[in-house]
Amino acid sequence: MQTKNLNLSIKSYFDMSQLLQKYRGSHKENRELALQEERLQKAPVKLLLKWLDKNLYRVTTELNSKKYLEYLSSFNSALGLFSFVFGFLVGVGLLSYSGESPVNIVYYLLIVVFMPLFSMFVSLLSIIFPGKVGNFFTMLFPLHWIEKLVKAIAFRNKMDEFEIPFSSKFTKIFFIERVQLFSLIFSIGILISLVVMVVATDIAFGWSTTLQISVDAFHKFINYIGIWWAKIFPSAIPSLELIDMSHYFRLGAKVDNSMVENADKLGAWWKFLAMSTLFYSIILRFLFWLFTKELLHKQLEKEFLSLDGVSKILKEFNRPFVSTVAPKPERHLDIKKSTKERITPKKKEEYSTLLGWNYSIDEIKLINDATGVVVENMLEVGGSNSFTQDSGIANSLKGKVILYVKSWEPPTMDFIDFLEMVIDNSAVTKIEIYPLGTVGKYYKSNPKDIAVWERKIDTLKSDKVWIIDNE
Amino acid sequence: MSNTIEYPKFAVVGHPNKGKSSIVSALSHDSSVQIGDTPGTTQVKRSFPLKVDNKIVYELFDTPGFQRARQILAWLNEHKPSSADKRVDVVKAFIAEHRENPRFRDEIELLEPIVEGAGIIYVVDASKPYGPEYEIEMEILRWCGQPSMAILNLIGDEDYREEWKRALGQYFRLVRTFNPMRAKFNDHIELLEAMAHLNEEWTKSIKVAIDVLKKLHRQKIEQTIDVVVDYIIKSLSFVYKQKIKNKDATTEEKERAKERYKAQLIKNEKQLEREIESIWQHLGVKKEKEDLALDNIGLFSKQSASIFGLSQKELIVTGASAGAIGGLGIDLALGGGTMFLASLIGGAVGGVGAMMGFDNLYEMRVMGQKFGKKELSIGPMKNINFPYILLGRSLYYAYMISNRSHAKRDTLELKDDGFLLEDIFDAESRKKLEKLHTKLRAGDNPTDSMVEEYKDIVLKNYLAFVEAD
Numbered sequence: 060m061q062t063k064n065l066n067l068s069i070k071s072y073f074d075m076s077q078l079l080q081k082y083r084g085s086h087k088e089n090r091e092l093a094l095q096e097e098r099l100q101k102a103p104v105k106l107l108l109k110w111l112d113k114n115l116y117r118v119t120t121e122l123n124s125k126k127y128l129e130y131l132s133s134f135n136s137a138l139g140l141f142s143f144v145f146g147f148l149v150g151v152g153l154l155s156y157s158g159e160s161p162v163n164i165v166y167y168l169l170i171v172v173f174m175p176l177f178s179m180f181v182s183l184l185s186i187i188f189p190g191k192v193g194n195f196f197t198m199l200f201p202l203h204w205i206e207k208l209v210k211a212i213a214f215r216n217k218m219d220e221f222e223i224p225f226s227s228k229f230t231k232i233f234f235i236e237r238v239q240l241f242s243l244i245f246s247i248g249i250l251i252s253l254v255v256m257v258v259a260t261d262i263a264f265g266w267s268t269t270l271q272i273s274v275d276a277f278h279k280f281i282n283y284i285g286i287w288w289a290k291i292f293p294s295a296i297p298s299l300e301l302i303d304m305s306h307y308f309r310l311g312a313k314v315d316n317s318m319v320e321n322a323d324k325l326g327a328w329w330k331f332l333a334m335s336t337l338f339y340s341i342i343l344r345f346l347f348w349l350f351t352k353e354l355l356h357k358q359l360e361k362e363f364l365s366l367d368g369v370s371k372i373l374k375e376f377n378r379p380f381v382s383t384v385a386p387k388p389e390r391h392l393d394i395k396k397s398t399k400e401r402i403t404p405k406k407k408e409e410y411s412t413l414l415g416w417n418y419s420i421d422e423i424k425l426i427n428d429a430t431g432v433v434v435e436n437m438l439e440v441g442g443s444n445s446f447t448q449d450s451g452i453a454n455s456l457k458g459k460v461i462l463y464v465k466s467w468e469p470p471t472m473d474f475i476d477f478l479e480m481v482i483d484n485s486a487v488t489k490i491e492i493y494p495l496g497t498v499g500k501y502y503k504s505n506p507k508d509i510a511v512w513e514r515k516i517d518t519l520k521s522d523k524v525w526i527i528d529n530e
Numbered sequence: 531m532s533n534t535i536e537y538p539k540f541a542v543v544g545h546p547n548k549g550k551s552s553i554v555s556a557l558s559h560d561s562s563v564q565i566g567d568t569p570g571t572t573q574v575k576r577s578f579p580l581k582v583d584n585k586i587v588y589e590l591f592d593t594p595g596f597q598r599a600r601q602i603l604a605w606l607n608e609h610k611p612s613s614a615d616k617r618v619d620v621v622k623a624f625i626a627e628h629r630e631n632p633r634f635r636d637e638i639e640l641l642e643p644i645v646e647g648a649g650i651i652y653v654v655d656a657s658k659p660y661g662p663e664y665e666i667e668m669e670i671l672r673w674c675g676q677p678s679m680a681i682l683n684l685i686g687d688e689d690y691r692e693e694w695k696r697a698l699g700q701y702f703r704l705v706r707t708f709n710p711m712r713a714k715f716n717d718h719i720e721l722l723e724a725m726a727h728l729n730e731e732w733t734k735s736i737k738v739a740i741d742v743l744k745k746l747h748r749q750k751i752e753q754t755i756d757v758v759v760d761y762i763i764k765s766l767s768f769v770y771k772q773k774i775k776n777k778d779a780t781t782e783e784k785e786r787a788k789e790r791y792k793a794q795l796i797k798n799e800k801q802l803e804r805e806i807e808s809i810w811q812h813l814g815v816k817k818e819k820e821d822l823a824l825d826n827i828g829l830f831s832k833q834s835a836s837i838f839g840l841s842q843k844e845l846i847v848t849g850a851s852a853g854a855i856g857g858l859g860i861d862l863a864l865g866g867g868t869m870f871l872a873s874l875i876g877g878a879v880g881g882v883g884a885m886m887g888f889d890n891l892y893e894m895r896v897m898g899q900k901f902g903k904k905e906l907s908i909g910p911m912k913n914i915n916f917p918y919i920l921l922g923r924s925l926y927y928a929y930m931i932s933n934r935s936h937a938k939r940d941t942l943e944l945k946d947d948g949f950l951l952e953d954i955f956d957a958e959s960r961k962k963l964e965k966l967h968t969k970l971r972a973g974d975n976p977t978d979s980m981v982e983e984y985k986d987i988v989l990k991n992y993l994a995f996v997e998a999d
Contacts, residue, residue, distance in 0.1 A: 094583060365978070381746045382581040384560035384811070417663045442663050446600050467658045467686075469547045472597035472633070497659055499688045511547070 065105045067356065069131075072363050073124035075111050076224040079368035082117045084110070086375045093376035103373055104360055110372060135237070142241040146248020153249075154256040161265030161307060164328055171249060171336040172284060178242060179347050182235050186354065189228075224366070229358050236355045239348035246340030253336060257329045264328035265305040274303045281331070288334050295330040410434045410491075411458035416474060417441040418463055426463060426495060429502050434461065440477060449477050457486035466494030466504035466529070470515045482521050492516065493527045504529045538732035539589045539648035540725060541575070543640045545667065546595030548655045549683040549710060552937035554578055554592040556710035557718060559811050561936045563592065575639045580739050587739045588732075591648060593640035599666040602637055606673055617673040621645055641674065649728050650678035652702060657686035660693045668701040677728035679704035681721075703728065710937035715747050751996070753809045754932065755989045758924045761802040763981060765795050766917055766970045769909040779906045791908045802924055810931050816941045910973055917967045922951045925992060932996075954995045959987050 084092075092110055093099075099106040153167050225233070256262060266277065278299045282289065285296045297305075305325050363369070413434035415423040423437050440449050440462075460481065464470070470478075481487055494512050496504040509530060516524050542550045555563040558578035578590040602624065609620045622645050628634040644650055650671050654664065671678060680702040682691050691707065698705045706724050708717060719740055726736035770791040774783050807813055911917075930944060955963065966984050970976060 090583060378749060379583045379742070380581075381742055383558045383578065384562070385558065385576050385578050387576070388562065417661050441600075442661070443665075444600075446604055465658075465661065467655070468545070468661070468663075471546060471595070471599075472636075473600055476598065476601075497688060505686075 065099075065108045067104055067108065067360055067363055069359065070124040070128060071108055071111060072359055072366075073127055073224070074115055074118070074122060075107070075363060075369070076366055077123050078111060078115055078118050079366055082114060083368045083371060084114065084375070086378070087380050087382070089372050089375035090378065090380040100376070103376070104363065106376055107363070107369065107372065135240075138237075138241055139244050142244040143248040146245035147252045148248075149245075150249035150252025151256065154253060154260075154262055156260065156262050160267075161263040161305065161325065164264050164266050164305075164332060165268055167332055168284070168335060171246065171332070172339045175242065175246065175340045175344055178238070179343065182238060182347070182351070185235060186232065186351075224362075226362055229355075229362055232351065232355045232358050236348065236351040239344060239351050243341065243344045243348055246336060246344055250333065250336045250341065253329065253333055257333075262329070263325045264332070265307045265325065266302070267307050274299065274306060277306070278302045284335060284339075285331060287338050292330075292334060295334040297328060297331050301325070301327055409459065410461045412436045412438060412456055413461050413463065414438050414440045414452070414456075415463045416477075417465055417468065423463060425498075426502060430493070430495075432461060432493075441474065446473075446476075450480060453477055453480035454484055456481055456484055459489040459491070460487055461491045461493055461527075463493050463495055464512070466496055466508040466512065469508075469511050475515070475519070478519065478524065482519065482523050487523065490524045491527055492524065494529055496529070502529070506530050537586050537588055538725075538729070538735050539591065539643060539646075540651050541591040541593055541640065541643040541648040542651045542653060543593050543644070543667075543671065544595060544653035545664065546597070548595070548653050549685055549937075550595065550653045551592050552710040553651075553653055553681060553683065553708065554590055556713050556935045556937040557721070558590060559936045561812060561814075561939075563937075573636075573639075575643060580742070582742050587742060588735055589648075591643045593643070594636035596640070596667045596670075597636045598633060599637075599663075599670060602634065603666050603670055606670065615675075618645060618675045621670075621673050641670075644671070644674045644676050648676065649725065649732070650674065650676050650702075651725070652678060652680045652698075653683055654680065654694055654698070655685045656682035656691045656694045656707070657684045657688045659690045660697050664697070665701075668698075672701060677732075678702050679706065679724060679728055681705075682707045684709050711935055713935050713937075714933055715743075719743065750809050750932065751993060752989060754806055754928045755985055755992060757802060757805045757809070758921070758928060759981065759985045759988055761798055761924060762917060762920050763970065763976045763984065765798045765911070765920055766967070767910045767973070767976060768794060768798070769907055769973075770794060771908075772906045774904045774906045777904060779904075783906060787906050787908050795911075799920075799923070803927060806924075806928050806931050810934075811936065812931050812934060815931070815934070817944060910971060912971055914967075914971075917963070917970070918951065921963075921988070925951070925954065925988075928992075929996070955987075955991045959991050962987050 089110065092113065093106060096106055096109050099109060149170065153170060154162055156162050272280075278297075281297055281302065289296050305328065364373075410432070411434075413423065413427075413432065413436065415426075415437065417440075418426070419439060419442070420437060423439075427433065438452055440452055444452075462478075464474070478490070481490055492512065494504045494509050495502045496508075509526065509528075513526050516526060542554050544550050551563050554576075555561065558580075560578060563576075573594055575594070576592045578592065579586045580588050580590075605624055606617075606620055609623065611617060611620055621641060624634075625638050625641055625645065629638060652668065652671060654660075678701070680694075680698040682694055682698075682705065684691075684707070695705050704724055704727065706721060708721050713721075722736055722740050722743070726733045726740075768791075770787060772783065772787050772790070774780075779787070807815055927944070930942060934942065963984070966980060969980065974980075
C-alpha cells in the first residue's frame with residue numbers, strides 16, 4: 060500500500076495509539092520494513108508513519124480518530140462560524156454611526172490592536188509557564204469556557220467511549236493553537252465588516268478620550284501603531300491635520316461644525332483602521348498561529364514517539380534481525396511404546412550360537428562371566444566384519460541364537476539388515492537379543508535404552524525375535 | 531565441483547542418538563527441534579542458518595545418523611580411485627547412484643551437504659565407551675576431504691573421553707567437549723571459535739557470527755531488563771479503582787477490590803514471564819508447580835518474601851530509615867551482610883511473613899467522584915519489601931530462562947541455587963533503587979528519567995553478575 064502522506068497528524072497519532080494496543084509487529088517484520096525504506100532511516104517519525112500505513116488494516120473496529128476528528132471538525136466549524144459572525148457583528152457595532160457623534164476610533168483600536176496583543180501575550184505566558192500557572196492564563200480566554208460548555212453538552216458521552224491519549228501539555232497547546240485560529244477568523248470578520256461599512260455607509264471617524272492627550276501626542280501614538288506600513292503605504296497613516304480635525308468632545312452632544320464641514324476628509328481614517336486590523340489582528344495573529352501550530356506539531360511528535368510500544372518498534376527498526384532457527388518447521392515423529400513382553404536369559408540353556416554385535420570374542424568372554432551364559436560357539440558380527448562375512452554367518456546359523464548388543468547404541472539399519480537375514484534363515488528357531496550396559500554399570504542396561512531396542516524390534520513383526528530383560 | 535562457498539556451512543553428523551539434534555538445537559537457539567531417545571527422529575537434513583537481516587553468516591545442518599555405514603564404505607572401497615584427491619568424487623558418485631534408493635536415504639542426507647562444501651562436526655557420546663565400529667563412519671567422512679572436528683557429548687554419567695580422544699585424534703583436526711544440555715552462552719562462543727579454526731577461509735565469517743551473537747546476547751539482556759523494570763514500575767504504581775454504591779465500601783466490595791488488585795499483579799507477572807520466554811526464544815517452557823511457584827500463590831507468600839524480599843532485620847532497618855529520612859533514601863547496606871535472597875533451604879524467615887500480610891501491603895481509600903459518586907481505590911503497593919520481591923523473582927526467572935539450553939525439553943526447575951539478590955546489587959545500587967521505590971510508593975508518576983535510571987542500575991548490576999557467573 061502506498062503512503063499518500065507521511066506527515067504526522069492528530070489522525071496518525073490516534074491511529075498509532077489504537078494500533079499499538081492491538082499489534083506491535085515482530086522484530087523481523089519491523090526490521091524488514093526499515094530496510095525496505097532505507098531512505099527514511101534517519102526520519103523515525105516518517106518510518107513509523109510508514110509502519111502505521113502498512114499495518115493499520117489490522118484495526119478492524121472503527122477508528123477512534125474518525126470519531127474524534129468528526130467531533131473536532133463539527134466543533135471547529137461551529138466555533139469558526141461563530142467567531143466569524145461574532146467578529147462581523149462586533150465590527151458592525153463598533154462602526155455604527157448614529158449621526159449624533161462620530162465613530163470613536165479609540166474603541167476600534169482597542170479591539171483590533173490592543174486586544175490581539177494582549178491575547179497573544181497571555182497565550183505566550185500560558186505556553187512558557189508549565190502546570191497550574193500556565194493553566195491560569197488559559198482560563199483567561201473566553202474560549203476556554205465556551206469549549207467546556209460545548210464539550211459538556213455535545214460531546215461528553217460520545218468522547219467518553221474511548222480514551223483520548225493526549226497529555227495535558229498537548230491539550231493546552233492544542234487549545235492555544237485553536238484560540239489563535241478562532242481569533243484570526245474573528246478578526247477577518249471585523250475586517251470584512253469594516254470594508255462593508257465603509258463601502259455601504261458614510262462613516263465619520265473621530266477620536267475622543269477623557270484623558271488629556273494633545274493632538275501631537277495622539278499623532279505620535281498613531282504613528283507608532285502605523286510604523287510597520289508607514290513607508291510602503293503612507294496614505295494609511297493619518298496626518299496631523301486629520302487627527303486635529305477628528306478630535307471631538309461629547310460635551311456638545313453634537314458633531315462639531317468643523318467636523319461637518321470636513322466630513323469627506325474624516326472618512327480617510329478607514330485606511331489606517333483597515334491596515335491596523337490587517338497587521339495586528341490578522342498578520343500578527345496569523346504568524347502567531349503558525350508558531351503555535353509548529354509548537355503543537357513538535358509536541359505531537361514528542362508524544363507520538365513516546366507512545367507505549369513505539370520505542371520497541373524504533374529499536375527493532377535499528378537493530379539487525381538475527382535469526383538462528385530453522386526456517387522450515389520439522390515434522391515430528393509419533394513415537395509409540397512397545398507392548399511386547401521381555402524374556403529372561405537362560406543361563407546354560409542350549410543356545411546353538413552366541414553372537415556379539417560389535418563385540419570382540421575377548422569382550423564376549425568377559426560378558427559371559429558376568430551374565431553366566433555358556434555357549435561354545437561364539438562369533439563376532441558387525442564391527443570390523445564385512446557385510447559379506449556377516450551375511451555368511453547369518454545363513455549358517457541354526458536353532459536358538461543369543462545376540463549380545465550394546466544397549467546404548469540404538470539398532471541401526473545395518474543391524475536390522477543382519478537380523479532380517481537371521482530371521483529369514485529357517486534353520487534358526489529363536490533369536491534372543493541381550494542388550495548389555497557398559498562395564499561401568501556391570502552390563503546392566505538403562506530402561507530407556509532397552510525401550511529403544513524394543514520399539515525397533517517391534518517393527519520387524521517377527522515371532523522369532525525376543526528381547527532379554529536386563530534392567 | 532569447487533568446494534568454495536560464500537559462507538561456511540557445517541554438517542553435524544554421527545551415529546544415531548548421540549545428541550546431534552541437541553547440539554544443533556543449543557547452537558541455533560531453536561527449541562522446536564525434536565529431540566528424543568528414539569533414533570531416527572531426524573529423517574532429513576535440516577538447515578539452521580545464522581542470518582543477519584536475511585544475509586546468511588553461517589549455516590548448520592542437522593542430519594540423520596549413519597545407518598548402513600559398512601555397506602557404503604564397502605561400495606566406496608570397490609570404487610577406490612587411484613589417488614586420495616579423487617575420493618570425494620567417489621562419494622559424490624555414490625550419492626548420485628543411490629539418490630533414489632531408500633536404503634541409503636539417511637546417508638545421502640548427511641553426506642550431501644559435506645560434498646557440497648560443509649565442514650564436518652562429528653558427534654559422539656563420550657559417556658559411553660569407544661567402539662571400533664565408529665571407525666567405519668570416520669573413514670567415510672575422511673573420504674569427503676572436508677575440514678572436520680569432533681564433539682564429545684556427555685549424555686550419561688560415565689566419562690570415556692580419554693579413550694575417545696585417542697581414537698578421534700587420528701581422524702579429526704580438533705576434538706572438543708560440548709554438553710548441549712548444560713552449555714551456556716560462553717560455551718557456545720568457544721565452540722564457534724574452535725569451528726573458525728577449521729578452515730582459514732571461514733575464520734572471518736565465524737568471527738562475524740561470534741560478534742553478532744555477542745551483540746544479540748547483550749541485546750536480549752537489555753530487552754529483559756527493560757521488560758523487568760517496566761513490569762516492576764507498572765506493578766508498584768498500579769492503583770485499582772472501583773465505583774461504590776454508598777458512602778463507605780462494604781466488606782464485600784473491599785474483598786472484591788482486593789482480589790482484583792491481586793489478580794492484576796499476578797497477571798502482570800505472568801505477562802512478564804511470557805515476555806522473557808519470548809525474548810530468549812523459550813516459548814512454551816514447562817514449569818514445575820511444586821518447585822518455586824512463580825504464580826498467584828508465590829507472589830504473595832511468606833516463602834516468597836523470605837526468599838526474594840529483604841530479611842526481617844533489613845526490613846526493620848529499612849523501615850526505620852525510611853521513617854527517619856523519608857525521601858532522602860535508605861542505605862540498605864546498613865543491614866550488613868543480610869541477604870536479599872536467602873536460600874530456599876533456609877526456609878521462611880520468622881516474622882517477615884507477618885509483615886508481609888497482604889492487608890498490610892497497600893493503601894485502601896474511598897474517594898469522592900463527580901456527581902457525588904464514591905470510588906474505592908486500592909494501591910499503590912506501600913510495603914517496603916514488595917519491590918525487592920518483584921525484582922528478585924523476575925531477575926531469577928530471567929536468569930533461569932536465559933541460561934536454559936534450547937536442547938532441554940524437561941521441566942524448568944525453579945529452585946534457588948545460590949542465586950542471591952545481594953550478589954547482584956551492591957550497597958550503592960540498592961540505595962539508589964530504594965530512592966526510586968520511595969517515589970513510586972508515594973504515587974509519583976514515573977518519569978522517563980526515573981525509568982531510565984532504574985533500568986541503568988538493574989542492567990549494570992545484572993550484567994556484572996552474569997559476566998562473573
